[in-house]
Amino acid sequence: MISKKMQKLVKNNSVIREMFEEGNRLKKIYGEENVFDFSLGNPNVPAPKEVAEQIKKIVEKEDAVSLHGYMSNSGYLDVREKISKSINQKFHTKFSSKNIIMTVGAASGLNIVLKSILDKDDEVIVFAPYFSEYNNYVGNYDGVVVPIKVEEDTFYPNLDKLKKAITSKTKAVLINTPNNPTGVIYPEELIKGIAKVLEEQEKELGIDIYLISDEPYRELVYDEIEVPYVTKYYHNTFVVYSYSKSLSLAGERIGYVVIPDEMKDSSIMIDAVTISNRIIGCVNAPSLMQKVVANCLDLKVDTTYYKKNRDKLYEIVTECGFTCVKPVGAFYLFMKTPIDDKEFCTLAKKYNLLFVPASSFGYPNYVRIAYCVSHETIVNSEKAFQELSKEIKNIVQK
Amino acid sequence: MISKKMQKLVKNNSVIREMFEEGNRLKKIYGEENVFDFSLGNPNVPAPKEVAEQIKKIVEKEDAVSLHGYMSNSGYLDVREKISKSINQKFHTKFSSKNIIMTVGAASGLNIVLKSILDKDDEVIVFAPYFSEYNNYVGNYDGVVVPIKVEEDTFYPNLDKLKKAITSKTKAVLINTPNNPTGVIYPEELIKGIAKVLEEQEKELGIDIYLISDEPYRELVYDEIEVPYVTKYYHNTFVVYSYSKSLSLAGERIGYVVIPDEMKDSSIMIDAVTISNRIIGCVNAPSLMQKVVANCLDLKVDTTYYKKNRDKLYEIVTECGFTCVKPVGAFYLFMKTPIDDKEFCTLAKKYNLLFVPASSFGYPNYVRIAYCVSHETIVNSEKAFQELSKEIKNIVQK
Numbered sequence: 001m002i003s004k005k006m007q008k009l010v011k012n013n014s015v016i017r018e019m020f021e022e023g024n025r026l027k028k029i030y031g032e033e034n035v036f037d038f039s040l041g042n043p044n045v046p047a048p049k050e051v052a053e054q055i056k057k058i059v060e061k062e063d064a065v066s067l068h069g070y071m072s073n074s075g076y077l078d079v080r081e082k083i084s085k086s087i088n089q090k091f092h093t094k095f096s097s098k099n100i101i102m103t104v105g106a107a108s109g110l111n112i113v114l115k116s117i118l119d120k121d122d123e124v125i126v127f128a129p130y131f132s133e134y135n136n137y138v139g140n141y142d143g144v145v146v147p148i149k150v151e152e153d154t155f156y157p158n159l160d161k162l163k164k165a166i167t168s169k170t171k172a173v174l175i176n177t178p179n180n181p182t183g184v185i186y187p188e189e190l191i192k193g194i195a196k197v198l199e200e201q202e203k204e205l206g207i208d209i210y211l212i213s214d215e216p217y218r219e220l221v222y223d224e225i226e227v228p229y230v231t232k233y234y235h236n237t238f239v240v241y242s243y244s245k246s247l248s249l250a251g252e253r254i255g256y257v258v259i260p261d262e263m264k265d266s267s268i269m270i271d272a273v274t275i276s277n278r279i280i281g282c283v284n285a286p287s288l289m290q291k292v293v294a295n296c297l298d299l300k301v302d303t304t305y306y307k308k309n310r311d312k313l314y315e316i317v318t319e320c321g322f323t324c325v326k327p328v329g330a331f332y333l334f335m336k337t338p339i340d341d342k343e344f345c346t347l348a349k350k351y352n353l354l355f356v357p358a359s360s361f362g363y364p365n366y367v368r369i370a371y372c373v374s375h376e377t378i379v380n381s382e383k384a385f386q387e388l389s390k391e392i393k394n395i396v397q398k
Numbered sequence: 399m400i401s402k403k404m405q406k407l408v409k410n411n412s413v414i415r416e417m418f419e420e421g422n423r424l425k426k427i428y429g430e431e432n433v434f435d436f437s438l439g440n441p442n443v444p445a446p447k448e449v450a451e452q453i454k455k456i457v458e459k460e461d462a463v464s465l466h467g468y469m470s471n472s473g474y475l476d477v478r479e480k481i482s483k484s485i486n487q488k489f490h491t492k493f494s495s496k497n498i499i500m501t502v503g504a505a506s507g508l509n510i511v512l513k514s515i516l517d518k519d520d521e522v523i524v525f526a527p528y529f530s531e532y533n534n535y536v537g538n539y540d541g542v543v544v545p546i547k548v549e550e551d552t553f554y555p556n557l558d559k560l561k562k563a564i565t566s567k568t569k570a571v572l573i574n575t576p577n578n579p580t581g582v583i584y585p586e587e588l589i590k591g592i593a594k595v596l597e598e599q600e601k602e603l604g605i606d607i608y609l610i611s612d613e614p615y616r617e618l619v620y621d622e623i624e625v626p627y628v629t630k631y632y633h634n635t636f637v638v639y640s641y642s643k644s645l646s647l648a649g650e651r652i653g654y655v656v657i658p659d660e661m662k663d664s665s666i667m668i669d670a671v672t673i674s675n676r677i678i679g680c681v682n683a684p685s686l687m688q689k690v691v692a693n694c695l696d697l698k699v700d701t702t703y704y705k706k707n708r709d710k711l712y713e714i715v716t717e718c719g720f721t722c723v724k725p726v727g728a729f730y731l732f733m734k735t736p737i738d739d740k741e742f743c744t745l746a747k748k749y750n751l752l753f754v755p756a757s758s759f760g761y762p763n764y765v766r767i768a769y770c771v772s773h774e775t776i777v778n779s780e781k782a783f784q785e786l787s788k789e790i791k792n793i794v795q796k
Contacts, residue, residue: 001606001663002670003517003539009677010669046462055686056454064444068647104502104651108679119401136677141401208399249466251685253502253651265399271408272400279407279534281506286684287649288453 009136023354030352036381037354038369041180041332043248045301045372051247054295058288068287073278074270075102075256075285079294083256086297091229099260101273102285105253106216106242110137112276113212113238113257114172116269118143122171127157129334129361131180143171147362155182155325155334159193166201172210173198177227178217181361181368182334183327185221188228195234208264211237216255217330219246219300222307225328235262243293245331246300254289306331309371312378317369320389331372334358338396341365347391351384407534421752428750434779436767437752439578439729441646443699443770449645452693456686466685471676473500473654473683477692481654484695489627497658499671500683503651504614504640508535510674511636511655512570514667515608516541520569525555527732527759529578541569545760553580553723553732557591564599570608571596575625576615579759579766580732581725583619586626593632600634606662609635614653615728617644617698620705623726633660641691644698652687704729707769710776715767718787729770732756736794739763745789749782
């Protein structure tokens, strides 16, 4: 009936659905406000007011045929020009419109990049813990995900391990910084280190290795930390960006891919990614939203809200004696579990605390706590964390 | 560098680009109004005014977090409910929200259906002439397109040929009515005939065969002709719908897939298609546009404009002595070429007439003339058609 590839996915999906339904069941019993659902990575800070103003203004001003019609598969020229100029201004790069391909969010961006580069059995190195959808995206093109575990004290990748993992089958290394699920940001020195390893291995093995930088959380940074612009450090770099979190437009599906001139045969790659964008069925990024984001390039959501959440949550979990690296970006806190992570999550449910076990991120004995929730939810969850901590201590001591 | 699959596509793409650039070259030399570009299938009638009103109203009224945020991968529940009710009212079907999956246009709709059903080397039967992107969509999942030529006098498929083409490898039959590029609509008797063949062959071969009805042109019908609702005639039917043409929202990427309860194991299939929607990178259909189309279900663009174009173009080409079946839907006229279609297109360019040779639709010696252009373009092209006709007659007589 359904294809063989999909059979496994449908089966796994029912597990996720059960978790989701369990959350709803608890909310029905105890009331929405008494269930502390930290499982979903959905932005809860509204889009800046200017977004609504721009939508209305553009709909009033622009001709409907061109506003809602097909454009080039890579997006409106004026939009791509504005975006390239904005990136250049912020990061001292030298992009023009041709280096930008508008996409149906970062998820499509990653898909069209992977479709353009992967042959069957090609390997894509990721750093665990990693967003589990990468398995599906790489699998769509019959590639193989090769996970390397990050160091536990920093959540940064180890460069020696990276070097050892690269084979003649390696086609890409996929990074995500600020990171889901750890909340860390790779510093410049680390990016330079990764670039050096890739350059050396490209030469050593006589292959092209792409660095794919998945950047939906670029603007969610809390402690004056700089997020290096990766194309400046390595030639074969794709940047995959999204406005899902920066402008809280996750459902609108709007983002872009950057393909720099420095990439080998960049114009062929630009063609390939543009064609991929068309033939996987996106055709082009949603037209009205392209115009909207182009007029909101200097805006972002109120990140102080997430920062306040981060601070309170970090205070609670550390005071309860749990271990974590303090997150500096994105909206996740990655917490060590003194027992098996799935058992930990089951136990946490007794206190109406919902987390995602990090086994699903390829890094067991941790949980991901998504703090894109109301601040009250975090404040009110303190007692539940304390009780959970007590029970865990009892278990561990036995 | 780029994947092997993409290498061929990038090469072919440059041919299309050359055609496009040739059009632009002619327009620069002779002026936009003196070049009769009938090559592109882009809607040129604006979206109904109510669409803009709805966009503004929804943005003002709705909470930004839920309006622009993630929802279920299959789309907003209220939107799917409204759409299912509207279909039920129009076609006396019995769908509910669960039978509807909102998509990033029909192109994504087709992709997520094909991804859900195709294993490597599975066959998808299409009726030539057919939209050439079907080759890419089926190829994305390593399927094989099996084209059957339609009858030349009607542009309808022959049922005996269909029966003979079905093998144990057949997974789907893909129809498109109103049709791109012929403009014909399959009557009820023909749909019944196709359904009968598929039912018989399902039993005979002990396999499931899906009928995929690609319906972006459903609302573009000119002569009081009914477009049968295919799920009523065959159990294993997917309907793939788009608002691209009905509301002239092609760039917004909004449509849906219908999976009826009558389909074998329909709930598993609904899961599979929903997961495919997520993992090919769409995640969900653009959120604001979901809300907009749900409030515009009884609207469509002014089709009298296309009808007027159809009538004038048909008059011109028949008076010039060209042969065609009068189109009754979509916005294409499919015209026989007395010489090789590619040579015909080259010759036509001398008179600033731009067509797509039907070789690219798998049906040589025809051209597709897209009449979604200004009415003046059609009126002004009459002389060019006459001159082309004269030259062709001279060539044929030699």
